[in-house]
Each structure stands twice: as C-alpha cells, then as structure tokens.
Amino acid sequence: MAGLYEIWQRAEVSRRLDVLSGFIAMCAASDDDARRRLDQLVAGAHAALSASPPDLLLASDHLDELVWWADTEWADHPYRPVEARPEEADRQTRDYAKDLRRAALPVDVRDEMGRIELSLQVRFLALCRQPGVDRRMRQDVFYVAGRASMALDLGHLEAAEREIRRMEQVGAVRSRESRRG
Template sequence: MAGLYEIWQRAEVSRRLDVLSGFIAMCVAGDNDAQRRFNQLVVGADAALSASPPDLVVASEYLDELVWWAETEWADHPYRPVEARPDEADRQTRDYAKDLRHAALSVRVRDEMGRIELSLEVRFLALCRQPGLGCRIRQDVFYVAGRAAMALDLGHLEAAEREIRRMEQVGSVEPRQSSCG
C-alpha cells in the first residue's frame, strides 16, 4: 500500500483538480480551442495521478497550469473557486485520502475498519448522552474519540480499539466538582 503521505499528496492534488476543472469546463463551453486545451490538461493530470506509482510532480504541473489559466482568464469571475482555508482544505483532502486508502485495502480490512468505526460512533454517542456527564469529562471523551478516529484514518486498527476502550474509561469516571470555561 502506498505511504500515507503519498496518499495525502495525491488526495490534495485530486481535490484541487476536481474543483478547478469543474469551473474551467463551464467557462470553456462553446470554445473548441479552449476545450481542447482544457481536455489535454485534465487528461494529463488524471493520467499522472493514475500511474503506478502516481507521478505527483507531473500532476501538480498540470494543476499549476490550470490554476494559472483560471487566474489569468477568469480572475474577476464571481464563481472562480478560491483556495479553501487550511482547515476546510484539510477536511476535504481527508475525505479524498480516505477514499484512496479505502480502495487500496482488502475487503477483510475494510470490513474490520467499518466495524470499529461503527463501534466508535455508537459508544461515543452513548457516552455523550449520559446524564450528568461533566464538561471536563465530555471534553476528554471528545478528545479521545478524535484520537480513535485519527487512528482509523491512519489504518491502525489496534490503536483505534485501544482508544475506544480508553474513551469508555474516561467517560465512566465519576464527575468531580469542576467548572468548565
């Protein structure tokens, strides 16, 4: 399986390519020369991303050309996509990366990850619904649930299960007198 960093980079290029290519496709509709240029750039980027191993340098060069084209031709267009803020870009890239990683895993591993993910969600929601759960403990439950989700994202099933057990331990602690601010 490809390294996680490579999957992340590929997902980042794919995300940006998808967003920008949709916009440019709309802008070049009806202009045969522009459509031809657009198709060459997108096909080149897709081929580089689909290669084994993916050629991220070449794909990024095609993407840079599309970015430059959009910025010079349609700079004032009201629907020209702008780069997402870092947190939003990471959320979108994470979704792409999960899809790429998912495709590289065996059915058995995907099923096991699905089981653990469902377990995490059910147990997390059960803990959050407990009456009288203090603010500090609730924050700790959220934090440890995030660690379990991150372990799943990284493909570490044992670590995810360990964090789920830890989350349950944190959520079962008797609340102490404390204020949360």
Template sequence: MAGLYKIWQRAEVSRRLDMLSGFVAMCVTGDDDARSRLAQLVARADAALSASPPDLAAASAHLDELLLWAETEWADHPYRPLEARPDEADRQTRDYAKDLRFAALPVRFRDEMGRIELSLEVRFLALCRRPEFDCRTRQDIFYVAGRAAMALDLGHLEAAEREIRRMERVGAARPRESRCG
C-alpha cells in the same frame, strides 16, 4: 510514513484539480475548443495520478497549466475559486487522502476498519446522550473519540480499539461535580 506522505500529496493535487476543473468547466460551456482542451488536461492529470506509482510531478504540471489558464482567462471572474485557508485546505485534503488510502487497503482490512468505526460511532453517540455527564467528562469523551478516529485514519486498528475502551472507561467513571465555563 513515506507512503502516507505520497497519499497526502496525491490527495492535494486531486483536490485542487477537482476544484479548478469544475470552475473552468463552468466557464467554457459554449466553447468546444476550450472544453476539449479542459478534457485533455484533466484526462492527462488523472492518468498521471492513476499511474502505478502515481506521477505527481506530471499531475502537478497539468494542474499548473490549468491554474495558469484560469488566471489568464478568468482572473476577475466573481465565482473564481480562491485558495482555501491552510486549515480548510488541510481538512479537504484529509478527506481526499482518507478515500485514497481506504481504496488501496485489502478488503478484509477495510471490513475490520468499518466494524471498528461503527463501534466507535455507536458507543460515542450512546455516551453523548447520557445527561448525567458534566462538561469536563463530555470533553474527555470527545477527546478520546478523536484519538480513536485518528488511529483509524492511520490504519492502526489496535490503537483505535484501545481508545474506544478508554472512552468507555471515561464514561463509566463517577460523574464529577465541577462545571466548565
């Protein structure tokens, strides 16, 4: 789990760096010195994140310097990005973390994950198209599909396949008479 936490931290710094460097790049379009300063800051932060192992402290320090620069120069700018709400920041960071983790996996493992992910999506969509399901059955299908997706995110292929089979069993059960709402 320590590896996942490090990936999460790296993804969080990467996400914030991408957002803020894009804003600063927009603001410094005519100033060659500022563009050079931005390029150096981003290059140093990227190098720290790409090191083996990643130097999160150095990358965070470069991000802090960029943040201070943006706050000093463009605090009142109407398009200055705001920090995302915690739930939105977590969703964005999760996307970054999935990409980082996926890139670090061996090719055979990524291929197997892709196969299982495709299987999950095809079977989930097939079940969603069935008109005879009531609201509760659909909720159960969504829930189990979410569990399978989480298992894939964590790299637990056996659990993902187990949840796909479970989702199919939910879909194969006799439709219920109850209604949601």
C-alpha cells in the same frame, strides 16, 4: 501500499484539480475547443495520479496549466475559486487522503475499519447521551473519540480499538463520580 506522505500529496493535487476543473468546466461550457483542452488536461492529471507509482510531477504540471489558464481567462470572474487558507486546505486534503488511503487497503481491512468506525459512533453517542454527563466528561469523550478517529484515518485498527476502550473507561469513571457526588 502507498506511503502516507505520497497519499497526502496525491490528495492535495486531486483536491485542487477537482475544484479548478469544475470552475473551468462551468466557464467553458459553450466552447468546444476549451472543453476538449480541459478534458485532456484533467485526463492527463488523473492518469498521472493513477499510475503506479503516481507521477505527481506530471499531475502537478497539468494542474499548473489549469491554474495558469484560469488566471489568464477568468481571473476577475466572481466565482473564481481562491486558494483555501492553509488550515482549510489541510482539512479538505485530509478528506481526500482518507478516501485514497482507504481505497489502497484490502477489502477485509476496510470491512474491519467500517466495523470499528460504527462501534466508535455508537459508543460515542451512547456516552454523550448518558444522563448527568457534565462538560468535563463530554470533553474527554470527544477527545478520545477524536484520537480513535485519527487512528482509523491512518489505518491503525488496534490503536482505534484501544481508544474506544479508553473512551468507555472515561464514561464509566465519570458515571461513578457523578453518582457519588
């Protein structure tokens, strides 16, 4: 199974490739030669990313050529995508990485992750909708739910279930406190 760092790198290249190839496809829609060139570059990048092990250097070379092409031909285009700020780029890359990580897992593990994810969502909403939920409890529930979600992103099912139990404990303690007070 691919390591998390490798998955992150693949996700980063894939994210940038998708954004830039979409822009170039729009700009080159009426030019058959440009469309062929775009198709070759994107197919080459995808083939490099899909190889086992992925050839990130080759995929990055194809991406660099797309960047150069867009900068040369359409640098002043009003819809030219700009590189996302680091925090936004990381958020977007995280979404791609979650998909890549999940795809690398066996079906039974993905099914179990789906069950845990559904359980997390149901319990999270139930706790947030309890009558008398104060701001502090809501913050604690959000925090622990975030930890469970991160554990799922990393494929740590036991840690995710442990965080769900912890979230329920936070809800139970806060409910008892609000009934007393």
